Amino acid sequence: MQNTKPKLLFVSITDKANGAENILLQAARASSASLLFLKKVDNGGLNLPDDLHVEYVSTGSILSGFWGLIKSLSNYRTDHIVFSTHPYLNAYLGFLKRIGYLKSKLIVRECSSVLTRYSGLKKLSYQIAYWLGYPGVNLVVCQTCSMRDVFVQHLPYIDKQKVIIQKNPIDIEQNLIKAEAPLPVADKGAEFICAAGRLIPEKGFDLLIMAFDEIKSSRPNLKLFIFGEGPEQITLENLIGELKLTDRVILKGWIANPMPFFKHAKACVVSSIKEGFPNVLLQMMILNPVVISTNCAGGIDEIPGIYLAEADNVNSLTTAINNALNAKKHNKDLIMQYVEDRTPEIFIKSILNALV
Template sequence: MTAPHRLAVLVSFTGDGGVENMITNLLHGFVAEGMEVDLILLKARGGHLERIPPEVRVVRLDVSTSLLALPALVRYLRRVRPTAMLVAKDRASRIALIARRLAGVDTRLVLRMGMHLSGSLAGKSALRRWSRYLPVRRLYPWADRIVTVSEAVADDLSTIGHIPRDRFTVIRNPSIPDDLNTRAATPVDHPWLQPDSTIPVILGVGRLTAQKGFPTLIRAFAKLSQQRTLRLIILGEGPERQALQTLCRKLGIDDQVQLPGFQANPHAWMARASLYVLSSRYEGSPNALVEAMALGTPAVATDCPSGPAEITDHGRIAPLVPVGNPDALAAAMARVLEAPPSGSMLRDAVAAYRVPVSARHYLEVLGYRV
């Protein structure tokens, strides 16, 4: 590629979530392409900070709210004048759009949006929806380009913001790092996942929140476990832990279900599971589903907005079931356990989610020649 140019990436690292993981993966991809990168952190928390490439210059603003970062971001843009800036998350995007106008610079500004906004606000009050929709309509048209993680997210934001659909570019998440197989080969210190264990293990991964629909997975598992001996592991932490444990006791399956909490390396667990299940009510592009498929682990997913339909080729690669339907989920889980697809077919289906492929697409949209 041409000589490196300064690229800025603006984001809040607020924990160990999917966005932090994706941005960290992208940083590695950008560095591998010879880019000079500034990572501007509105907040700096979580384990992914340790994975930032040493070549990346980190600028920590450490503000309590995004709005407080506005003066510092304006000064940065005027002083450094990066060729382009990639911004992730909604609040950071709003501040970046305002800051560029105030700074009066010609930095190319690209937003990265990963959430299906209308899906995440389903059932919320009209005031809550309006407060989230208004910035999209007023500010997002100022961006040079909006990258989304799925076609459905692009369609959703185009409708919400009254923004022409051709202003959006869909780029698959950089979900599959180059060291995925190495991470997957790491031993797992759990008795259910040892080589001599013969009982199939079903795996779910995600924050223990209502979004992830884990009660549906637990009810489906309870139904299926009446027909055969199985175990269920759900990785993640969150406010729903107590409710999920109570549900397991109520269904009489608490000895067959474990919630080990957040795991820094879920890939080792995925590689040893018999089946991965995504039970979400809504998503943007579910990274854990992609990662499991990249490891050749059979999968079942809810047909939620958005992502699973595109990842699974509308159910051809892995079954899709209605959201919140434990009977349909149990039936699909049984079918896949009885006749799992080939690992090579699953891996081929998610090839576009590899870090080098995704990073090059991002650089093209940001205006760099690769």
């Protein structure tokens, strides 16, 4: 890399406050870079600081955002480093490089192992996207060793030297500040465990609800709060009704700041079946010494101080939750040592150093 400060542009499909988008925001803030979104969401968007330069391609459909992106990139075609996350968007930008429209260097981040996560036509669509665009990418960032292994195995036509491992960042100070906000009046004094994420099958919230059903009788005052929105909401509501847990399991929907709940929970839970790496896990670890996670991504079984459960296993998750709630002592120091080298500044610096 040159000694002069690189001009960076971070690109995302939407400004929805999901894990991948939060990663880009943290990196953009750490490098004082511009952000470009294909589409602005109506609600549940990122809390974007005023000092960042932010552009939106479209307020309509995502498809119109892809179409308008070509024009929006005109100021960034050369002499920039473009950083994106999402296979379809990554592939689209890579294709623009392959045909010579985008001459700036392109870094893409893999948000999950989609080629093992999906099957059928959806998997085929990703395979086509990778084939069309990824040969034009300068650097591919994977979150874990296992994710990189899967990537190079399924995409042998991509130079392995271009595929690096960089752990997800976490802004410890910002999360601690957000956690100081008070709980809503209705939830003050409540005894609860909590989970957060999109309401999709991969998050395993149905397994978490069934695990909670197993422990409810021994903890009559305990509730389960789940934060997030998604297509599985009705399915989860039906499951809650079938198990007669309407007063005990609460789907809280999306909220801008779940950090106070993470801080005050009796335990925080990640119940995912398969992930790239659950960013919410890092937030929970910073704010609460009692964290349970399924072994849903590479490296989770190496995290010290958390309570580990098998993925897609209700009995294992039930046991891990019980063990966590029954424990008299938790090793908060080990957890903090694990997250302290994951600052957004270290994240973006390490990636730029790997770019040649």
